[in-house]
Amino acid sequence: MSEILSDSWRYCVGTGRLNLALRADYLESLAMMQKDIGFRYVRGHGLLSDDMGVYRQSVVDSKAHVRYSFTYVDQVFDRFLELGIRPFVELGFMPTALASGPETVFWWKGNITPPRDWGEWAALVSAVVRHLVDRYGIEEVRTWPIEVWNEPNLPQFWKNADQKAYFRLYETSARAVKDVDAQLQVGGPSLSPGADEWWEPFAEFVARRDVPVDFVSRHAYASGPAQHVPFGTYQTLASPQSLLDQFAAPRKYLASTALASLPVHITEFNSSYRPDNAIHDTAYQAAYLAPVLVGGADLVDSYSYWTFCDVFEEENVPTSVFHGGFGLLTHRQIPKPAYHLYTFMARMGSQVLARGDDHLVCEDDNGRVTVLAWQPVGGTDAPDAEDRHSVKLSVPMSGPRAFVRRERVNEHDGNAFAAWRELGRPRSPDTKTFDLLRDCARPVASHQSLSIVDGMVALDLVLARHEVTFVEVLPVHTEEHAGLDDRRLLGVSDDRLVARW
Structure with missing residues (x-):
């Protein structure tokens, strides 16, 4: 019996923060990509950040009133579904009004601190998930993976890279999700490269406390330290095999744990982790990624390219149409060589x-x-x-x-x-x-x-x-x-x- 070509390479694709999905250029790029490639899910940061306006607080007569607003979330998710792609939900970052500190990441200032009130965080997660279920239906939302935070092992993304605090965040979030519906999918810990020492403690923690975990997630990048130039970065690059080795890491480190049989999602991967490295724009990038797209399905359940377009602002607004952005497409929908690699894969036989x-x-x-x-x-x-x-x-x-x-x-x-x-x-x-x-x-x-x-x-x-x-x-x-x-x-x-x- 012949081997069926897996489509795990297009299970998910990454995006800049979700607020960007309100822009015309972004949506035009997404529509083009779905027509030519057809990803199943899209994952991005910032669902709960201030510019999505979900957690709102109004202080009147010294009394704080909280309201959950889904005006922007509904616009973004409605449009995703209209274009044939589902959200791979990432819970983060912390709304400023709920944050325990001022520390932020990126130009757009995503707050990276734990909640000042864990009960309010649980209530927020429950409210978001209940709203999604009410709007889109339980059978639909059960197909959406829900990931808790992003790269908590890095102090840039989680204050002090506090493992104990993240485990508490994971448990609080996972239980809040499951309180809405036991069949919803929740997972993590969304580790960056170089953090495999987190796997054993994470597995031990969730097993000891019987915390729900439906999948595990990790990121993979192959570039060395940033060598900065004005409005750009150069980096050394490991071999494509290094990405595949990183794909294999979760199952390797979880093999003797209770999480050994869980699905593994690589929720970000690319050659470079910088959004201003010109390698992303080149033909070399396409040749480099080809064996990764072909071989990744042997190792994981999905591997999500970071990202589908250059409408992306972690290091401020790009200053040039070609600037080394993560995207398969530039602003205004110019395909890069890596975009063609994906379109070629989409046209392969079954x-x-x-x-x-x-x-x-x-x-x-x-x-x-x-x-x-x-x-x-x-x-x-x-x-x-x-x-x-x-x-x-x-x-x-x-x-x-x-x-x-x-x-x-x-x-x-x-x-x-x-x-x-x-x-x-x-x-x-x-x-x-x-x-x-x-x-x-x-x-x-x-x-x-x-x-x-x-x-x-x-x-x-x-x-x-x-x-x-x-x-x-x-x-x-x-x-x-x-x-x-x-x-x-x-x-x-x-x-x-x-x-x-």
Whole structure:
């Protein structure tokens, strides 16, 4: 029985803080992404931060009155569902009026302190979840994972990285969720890379106190310390295998615990953890991520790319259309090479025929065969990639001939970042330049007719530097057209009837 291609690579995708989903550019990017790729869930920070306006306090005659407001939450989640994507709910950050301290993270100041009143925090979580159930229905909301906080092992995201306080936050939140409905999904601890020492204490705590846990979550990044330049960052990069090793870590560290059999969600991953590292805009990024997308399904239940678009403001408002943002799309919907990697994956066949270090081959029930191939790259310490990389494959096909179509993305083709540099790096392109950049972002396509020999089609793919390529092979069913003779066309001879690749 053939292996079915997992779609865990598009189970979830990341986003900037949820308030950004009120913007037109954001929604246009999300609609485009859903049309071309079709993610199932979207996860972002800031559901409970002040700019979403959920926890409101009004002081009248020295008495504080609290109201929960869902004006913005409803707009955001309604639009998500209209676009065919569900929220992967993250509980955070702390509303200022409920916070125990002034410490914040990011330009938009998400509060990272524990609640000043744990009972009020539990009531807030319960109110949010009950509202979602009332608005969208219990059967729907039961499909939404609810994650408690973000990277509490880092002092930037949780005051003092206080493990004991986070465990209390997790327990309080998980019980509040389950008090609404026992079948709702809740999990954590949403650890950053380098925090695997948290797994055993977390597993021991929830087991000892019988705290609900339906899934565990972790993040994965492969970059070294930031080397800052004005409005940008450079970093060293480990190999793509390092991301896969991080994917495997939760099951490794939880193997002997009560949490061993739980689903594992990588709720953020990327090459760099910085939103201003130009590696995200390059063809190298696509080649780097290709083996991660293909191999990640063997290790975890989902792995969420961080993020789908550059409408993102952790380090303030971006100063240039290309600025090294996390997104698969720039502002104003210019696809980056990594976006094309995802669209190629979305077009792969449903059944796996072959996998290798530089390729994935699939087929559909109708005989269509698809190939994703890439030039392997290895990070900072690896030798520089060659100018060419050869992938030779033989794929099954019925009939005498096959139609073969290929799309390429590399350092030149399908690469708007390269075109932008050639244009002089305009920070704020005009409308015509945006159109030009989108046009240059299209993968370069070619096609040809190949002979089928003994039920196989030989593919000799020569990839350019840092290329990711998509190939579609279709059986040809020739139809008769009485009187048709292409040799009578001016400029067409017998040896040109078959297009060259």
